[in-house]
Amino acid sequence: MASAHAEVENFPVHVHVQFEDIEQQNETYLVGMWAFMVTEVMFFGALFLAYILYRWHYQPDFYMAHKGLDWKAGAVNTTLLLLSSFTMVLGVHFAQLRKHKLVVANLAATCLLATGFLLIKFLLEWPAKFSHHLVPGYSFGTHPEYLYGASPRSGELFYSLYFLMTGLHAIHIIIGIIIIGALAWMWQRNDKIVSEDYIPTELVGLYWHFVDLVWIFLFPLFYLIPQ
Amino acid sequence: MSATTENLQEEEELNYLTNGKTLKSWLLTGDHKRIAILYLISTAIFFMIGGIFASLVRLELTSPTGVLLETETYNKAFSAHGIVMIFLFLIPSIPAVLGNFVLPIMLGARDLAFPRLNLLSWYFYMAAGIIVLWAICIGGVDTGWTFYTPLSTTYSHGAISLAIMGAFLAGFSSIFTGINFIATIHKMRAPGMTWFRMPLFAWAMYGTSVVIVLGTPVIAITLGLVMVERWTGIGIFSPELGGDPVLFQHMFWFYSHPAVYIMILPAFGVISELIANFSRKRIFGYHFVAFSTLAIAGLGFLVWGHHMFVSSQSMYEGIVFSLISFLVAVPSAIKIFNWTATIYKGNVRMHTPMIYALSFMMLFTIGGLTGLFLASMGTDVHLTATYFVVAHFHYVMVGGAITGFLGGLHYWWPKMTGRMYPEGIARINAVLVFIGFTATFLPQFIVGFLGMPRRYHYYYFAPEFQIYHILSTMGASILAIAFFTPATYLIWSLFKGEKASANPWGAHGLEWQTASPPDSHNFHHIPIVTDEVYDFPGVEYAHPSHGHKKKKSKSDDPATKEQH
Numbered sequence: 047m048a049s050a051h052a053e054v055e056n057f058p059v060h061v062h063v064q065f066e067d068i069e070q071q072n073e074t075y076l077v078g079m080w081a082f083m084v085t086e087v088m089f090f091g092a093l094f095l096a097y098i099l100y101r102w103h104y105q106p107d108f109y110m111a112h113k114g115l116d117w118k119a120g121a122v123n124t125t126l127l128l129l130s131s132f133t134m135v136l137g138v139h140f141a142q143l144r145k146h147k148l149v150v151a152n153l154a155a156t157c158l159l160a161t162g163f164l165l166i167k168f169l170l171e172w173p174a175k176f177s178h179h180l181v182p183g184y185s186f187g188t189h190p191e192y193l194y195g196a197s198p199r200s201g202e203l204f205y206s207l208y209f210l211m212t213g214l215h216a217i218h219i220i221i222g223i224i225i226i227g228a229l230a231w232m233w234q235r236n237d238k239i240v241s242e243d244y245i246p247t248e249l250v251g252l253y254w255h256f257v258d259l260v261w262i263f264l265f266p267l268f269y270l271i272p273q
Numbered sequence: 274m275s276a277t278t279e280n281l282q283e284e285e286e287l288n289y290l291t292n293g294k295t296l297k298s299w300l301l302t303g304d305h306k307r308i309a310i311l312y313l314i315s316t317a318i319f320f321m322i323g324g325i326f327a328s329l330v331r332l333e334l335t336s337p338t339g340v341l342l343e344t345e346t347y348n349k350a351f352s353a354h355g356i357v358m359i360f361l362f363l364i365p366s367i368p369a370v371l372g373n374f375v376l377p378i379m380l381g382a383r384d385l386a387f388p389r390l391n392l393l394s395w396y397f398y399m400a401a402g403i404i405v406l407w408a409i410c411i412g413g414v415d416t417g418w419t420f421y422t423p424l425s426t427t428y429s430h431g432a433i434s435l436a437i438m439g440a441f442l443a444g445f446s447s448i449f450t451g452i453n454f455i456a457t458i459h460k461m462r463a464p465g466m467t468w469f470r471m472p473l474f475a476w477a478m479y480g481t482s483v484v485i486v487l488g489t490p491v492i493a494i495t496l497g498l499v500m501v502e503r504w505t506g507i508g509i510f511s512p513e514l515g516g517d518p519v520l521f522q523h524m525f526w527f528y529s530h531p532a533v534y535i536m537i538l539p540a541f542g543v544i545s546e547l548i549a550n551f552s553r554k555r556i557f558g559y560h561f562v563a564f565s566t567l568a569i570a571g572l573g574f575l576v577w578g579h580h581m582f583v584s585s586q587s588m589y590e591g592i593v594f595s596l597i598s599f600l601v602a603v604p605s606a607i608k609i610f611n612w613t614a615t616i617y618k619g620n621v622r623m624h625t626p627m628i629y630a631l632s633f634m635m636l637f638t639i640g641g642l643t644g645l646f647l648a649s650m651g652t653d654v655h656l657t658a659t660y661f662v663v664a665h666f667h668y669v670m671v672g673g674a675i676t677g678f679l680g681g682l683h684y685w686w687p688k689m690t691g692r693m694y695p696e697g698i699a700r701i702n703a704v705l706v707f708i709g710f711t712a713t714f715l716p717q718f719i720v721g722f723l724g725m726p727r728r729y730h731y732y733y734f735a736p737e738f739q740i741y742h743i744l745s746t747m748g749a750s751i752l753a754i755a756f757f758t759p760a761t762y763l764i765w766s767l768f769k770g771e772k773a774s775a776n777p778w779g780a781h782g783l784e785w786q787t788a789s790p791p792d793s794h795n796f797h798h799i800p801i802v803t804d805e806v807y808d809f810p811g812v813e814y815a816h817p818s819h820g821h822k823k824k825k826s827k828s829d830d831p832a833t834k835e836q837h
Binding site for chain 1: 377382383384385386387388448451452453455456457459460461486487488489490491493494495498501505506507508509514515516517520523524527794799
């Protein structure tokens with residue numbers, strides 16, 4: 047703080063000292079967030095590459111193995127996530143208009159929808175995989191009727207990718223719920239860090255749309271494999 | 274903030290080093306300069322640890338029958354050398370130390386865009402370092418730094434998962450740095466600092482950051498898959514479970530070849546600064562040097578297959594990768610030619626950084642040209658996994674990246690510490706680095722070409738190789754001394770060194786217009802940039818306490834500066 051001049055004290059509270067003004071700060075945050083999204087795309091990209099390779103190698107087996115997944119649950123989950131994206135957009139919109147209550151309501155709705163997604167995944171879908179011995183490991187495929195004719199080897203690869211990719215996605219959903227929840231709570235408390243400008247909400251929104259977008263790819267790749 | 278009038282004078286003189294003296298003020302700092310110092314200390318320690326493993330490897334190879342280490346210990350020693358040097362020294366060295374320190378000042382910013390993220394990256398890096406050391410202590414890794422499957426997933430019994438966890442965290446640490454640099458360069462440049470007025474070091478940091486951001490997540494997920502495969506027995510990379518081990522190599526080299534550019538591009542940036550400054554000439558072909566940085570960063574993502582010419586890759590795929598690999602030589606050569614042209618008819622001053630820059634040019638040229646041997650499919654079949662490869666990448670990594678790092682460290686040392694290093698011994702040492710390096714790695718080209726395989730610790734089948742290995746080990750001993758000496762005289766200079774002026778080199782960049790060492794927010798007033806960074810005639814010697822200063826009349830008139 048040695049070089050703090052008088053003008054520093056006139057800055058609004060939420061402009062950090064390294065920035066000239068709020069606009070520079072906001073633009074910098076956006077650039078940083080987009081750069082982070084690029085790393086996320088590459089992060090999932092490596093797994094998508096593995097998926098492409100093995101789908102190409104074992105397409106018939108992947109088709110048969112995918113019948114073990116419940117596409118209806120997947121479709122419900124897709125709907126939930128798309129709705130949550132919509133409420134997130136509304137949240138950002140009302141943040142721009144500074145309508146606190148509506149922001150909090152929409153963020154809370156986003157959290158609820160995302161929790162619904164996780165509940166369906168963790169309480170409905172994954173337990174079924176465990177009881178059908180479709181979780182990769184030593185007992186994989188001991189109930190071959192649930193493989194619908196896929197060879198255990200490629201069936202196991204299918205389910206390995208399924209758990210890795212949807213699992214990584216679920217981790218992102220959990221992180222998203224925590225962040226959006228914290229954001230909603232800060233809006234509720236009228237915390238100046240988030241409520242003086244819409245950018246913090248916008249950044250969280252960007253993250254959330256990315257997570258949704260990943261699911262938009264995961265859903266057809268795992269649940270809707272053509273013959 | 275609440276300064277009374279009597280201590281106002283004292284506060285004026287506080288710089289980033291004296292502003293807060295507690296350990297907490299260092300460990301919880303957001304100041305990019307302090308984080309750079311933290312990184313400098315920690316990378317130096319890891320460099321030493323990696324060097325100790327290198328010494329073990331070199332000592333073992335003096336005898337064709339291996340008298341010092343067990344077979345397995347030898348494997349663990351060279352793996353530890355590779356993992357520590359690459360993930361814990363080479364990748365963070367220039368960006369996180371020199372880049373962290375000078376980039377915001379060069380751009381005329383008060384700090385990086387995200388100071389807390391910057392600090393977090395150091396903590397991730399330290400966690401990574403400690404985990405890797407832990408892994409080495411509790412059993413080590415015998416796969417080499419490449420973690421090739423299925424050795425790493427199925428057969429190796431070492432502490433692979435732990436080491437991978439370390440590499441994973443180190444990856445996140447560099448992602449944080451990369452995101453920070455990209456945001457800073459895009460949005461935090463001072464008024465008038467256009468893209469093409471930026472120092473070439475900033476361009477190099479930009480190219481590096483792009484590569485980090487695009488590449489590192491891929492290695493993170495790849496190594497993560499190896500870890501999951503070890504834990505759960507799934508078969509993504511395991512042939513007997515239907516997986517494909519070559520997929521690992523593709524994903525690994527998709528990052529690890531660009532990672533070479535993460536290590537060398539920052540050194541290019543440093544060398545551009547050194548050559549221009551110590552030749553006192555505007556860099557020749559500024560735009561070409563800047564764009565060649567981006568070209569290398571881009572092409573770097575399209576050449577990973579040249580690591581896999583003998584890994585069941587199709588011949589046609591190999592031809593494409595071979596051709597694109599040759600293309601990388603073009604922007605690299607542009608840089609070398611432009612630096613040479615900058616020196617031509619320049620007013621060359623042979624200070625220590627310049628000696629490092631010149632030896633960089635020689636060593637990197639050799640390292641780069643031998644890379645072409647390896648990019649040609651025909652010769653590569655003969656040279657794959659020999660000491661020729663080892664010599665090639667050490668020419669680029671040690672002769673390139675570390676020489677660049679040492680040159681840059683000497684160049685910015687007065688700015689970082691406010692003290693000059695002792696010029697005489699530093700010059701001798703710079704020459705010693707060159708001699709030691711050449712003695713170490715030149716024989717390895719020959720012995721590799723003759724057929725000495727890498728990663729072998731027995732070579733009783735060819736005792737005639739011993740002389741080359743002894744030469745190499747002798748050179749490595751010189752190199753060890755030459756790497757250790759700067760640590761001693763630089764620390765000495767902290768206490769006894771001559772006080773540095775704000776601009777001891779007569780350089781023109783913004784980092785030389787603020788005090789040495791700078792105060793916590795770099796500038797009292799954000800500078801307005803009216804001219805490009807290599808305008809050396811615009812600098813004149815002012816007085817001993819300040820060193821050189823910008824000429825007033827020229828630099829205040831933007832119209833005359835737009836004529837370049």
